[in-house]
Amino acid sequence: MKRSLADRIEQYIKVLIERSEAKQIEIQRAELAETFSCVPSQVTYVIATRFQEKYGYLTESRRGGKGFVRITRFSISSDICTILDGDRLFDLINELMEKKMLDSKEGNMLKHIVLSVGNDLTDNERKHLYNSVARALSEYLNLN
Amino acid sequence: MKRSLADRIEQYIKVLIERSEAKQIEIQRAELAETFSCVPSQVTYVIATRFQEKYGYLTESRRGGKGFVRITRFSISSDICTILDGDRLFDLINELMEKKMLDSKEGNMLKHIVLSVGNDLTDNERKHLYNSVARALSEYLNLN
DNA sequence: CTCCTGTTTGACTTTATTTGACTATCTGTA
DNA sequence: TACAGATAGTCAAATAAAGTCAAACAGGAG
Numbered sequence: 001m002k003r004s005l006a007d008r009i010e011q012y013i014k015v016l017i018e019r020s021e022a023k024q025i026e027i028q029r030a031e032l033a034e035t036f037s038c039v040p041s042q043v044t045y046v047i048a049t050r051f052q053e054k055y056g057y058l059t060e061s062r063r064g065g066k067g068f069v070r071i072t073r074f075s076i077s078s079d080i081c082t083i084l085d086g087d088r089l090f091d092l093i094n095e096l097m098e099k100k101m102l103d104s105k106e107g108n109m110l111k112h113i114v115l116s117v118g119n120d121l122t123d124n125e126r127k128h129l130y131n132s133v134a135r136a137l138s139e140y141l142n143l144n
Numbered sequence: 145m146k147r148s149l150a151d152r153i154e155q156y157i158k159v160l161i162e163r164s165e166a167k168q169i170e171i172q173r174a175e176l177a178e179t180f181s182c183v184p185s186q187v188t189y190v191i192a193t194r195f196q197e198k199y200g201y202l203t204e205s206r207r208g209g210k211g212f213v214r215i216t217r218f219s220i221s222s223d224i225c226t227i228l229d230g231d232r233l234f235d236l237i238n239e240l241m242e243k244k245m246l247d248s249k250e251g252n253m254l255k256h257i258v259l260s261v262g263n264d265l266t267d268n269e270r271k272h273l274y275n276s277v278a279r280a281l282s283e284y285l286n287l288n
Numbered sequence: 289c290t291c292c293t294g295t296t297t298g299a300c301t302t303t304a305t306t307t308g309a310c311t312a313t314c315t316g317t318a
Numbered sequence: 319t320a321c322a323g324a325t326a327g328t329c330a331a332a333t334a335a336a337g338t339c340a341a342a343c344a345g346g347a348g
Contacts, residue, residue, distance in 0.1 A: 003210065004209055004210035004304085004305065004306090005305075005306075006304085006305060006306085007210070028325080028326095029325075029326060029327090030324090030325070030326085038306080038307085039306075039307055039308065040325090040326075040327095041306085041307070041308075041326095041327080041328085041329095042305085042306065042307075043326095044326075044327065044328085045304095045305075045306080048327095049304085049305095061325095061326060061327085062313085062314070062325085062326075063312070063313040063314055063324085063325050063326040063327075064312095064313055064314020064315055064323090064324060064325050064326080065314060065315040065316070065323075065324050065325065066314080066315070066324085066325085067313085067314070067315095067324075067325040067326055068325090068326090069326075090204065104166055104168075105250065106249065106250050106253060108202070108216055108218045109218070109250060109254075109281075109284055110253075110257075111202055111216075111218075112197070112202065112218045112280060112283070112284045113254075113277060113280040113281060113284065115197055115202070116197070116276065116279070116280035116283060116284075117273065117276040117277055117280055120276075129261065132260065132261040132264070133257060133261055135260070136256060136257040136259075136260035136261050137253075137257060139256070139260060140253055140256045140257060140260075148294085148295065148296090148344095149295075149296075150294085150295060150296085172335080172336095173335075173336055173337090174334090174335070174336080182296075182297085183296075183297055183298065184335090184336075184337095185296085185297070185298075185336095185337080185338080185339095186295085186296065186297080187336095188336075188337065188338085189295075189296080192337095193294085193295095205335095205336065205337085206303085206304075206335085206336080207302070207303040207304055207334085207335055207336040207337075208302095208303055208304025208305055208333095208334060208335050208336075209304060209305040209306075209333075209334045209335060210304085210305075210334080210335075211303085211304075211305095211334075211335040211336055212335090212336090213336075
C-alpha cells in the first residue's frame with residue numbers, strides 16, 4: 001500500500017508510543033517535521049486526524065520555549081463502549097489486524113459476519129450491533 | 145462471445161486478487177482507469193456491480209491524496225443459504241471446529257462475541273441474531 | 289423495430305492531504 | 319514588567335484522489 005506522508009508520520013509516532021514504557025511520548029513538532037522534511041503544520045494535521053480520543057489517544061501540548069506535544073495511548077476499549085459508528089468498528093478491526101492481535105482470517109470473517117448480520121437491520125439497530133460487537137471483541141481480546 | 149470493458153476490468157481485478165497472498169488488493173482507481181483507457185467512474189461501476197458482498201467480496205476505500213480501493217475476497221462463492229436453527233448455532237460452531245473448518249481461536253472468539261452481543265437482547269432478537277450469524281458464517285465458509 | 293437491461297461517459301461532489309501565512313502562548317532575560 | 323525568541327496552533331487555499339448520478343449508448347429478446 002502506497003502510503004501518504006501523513007500515513008508515514010502516523011506510523012512513526014505509533015511505533016514510538018508502543019516502544020515507550022508508559023505508552024506515552026513527548027515530541028517536538030518542529031523536530032518531527034524536520035525528520036520528515038515537511039512543514040510543522042503537517043504534524044499538527046496528523047495528530048489532529050489520527051490521534052483523537054475516539055481512537056484511544058490523549059494529546060496535550062505546550063507552546064513557547066521547551067514546547068512539546070505529548071501523546072498518550074489509553075485503553076482502546078474504554079471508550080469503545082460509547083458511540084461507535086460502523087466505520088469505526090472496521091477501523092478497529094483493521095487496527096487489530098495490523099497489530100497482529102487478530103489475524104487476517106479472523107478479521108475478515110468478523111467483517112463479513114458483521115456486515116451480513118447488520119444488513120437487514122435498521123440504522124439504529126445496526127449501530128447498536130456494531131457497538132456490542134466492538135465491546136465484545138475488546139472483552140475477548142482483553143483490551144480492558 | 146465479445147466481452148465488455150466492464151468484463152475485462154472485472155477479470156483483471158480477479159486475477160490480481162487470486163495472485164495475492166492475502167486474497168486482497170489495493171488499487172488506485174485512476175491508475176486502473178488509465179490502464180484500460182477509460183474514465184475512472186467505469187472502475188467504480190465494475191466494483192459496485194461485480195465485487196459486492198453477496199459475491200464474496202468486501203470493499204473499502206479512501207479518497208484524497210494517495211487514496212485507494214481495497215478489495216478482499218472472503219469466500220469462493222456463496223449464494224443461497226439454508227435456514228439454520230438459531231438455537232443450534234453453538235453446535236454448528238463446535239462441529240466446524242471439529243472438522244477444522246474453523247480453528248479454535250476463531251471459534252472461541254465467535255462464541256464469545258455472539259454470547260456477549262446476544263446478552264442484552266430479547267429472546268426473539270437473540271434467536272434472530274443467532275440465525276443471521278449462522279447464515280453469515282455458512283456463507284463465509286461456503287457451506288451451502 | 290421496440291423495449292429492457294446493462295454499460296459507458298462526464299460533469300459535479302465529497303473527502304483527504306499538503307503547504308504556508310498568520311496567530312497565540314511560553315520562557316527567559318534585561 | 320516588557321520584550322525577544324522559541325514553539326505550537328489555526329485556517330484557508332491548492333491539489334489529489336474517490337464517489338454520485340443521470341444521460342447517452344449498445345445489443346439482445348420478443
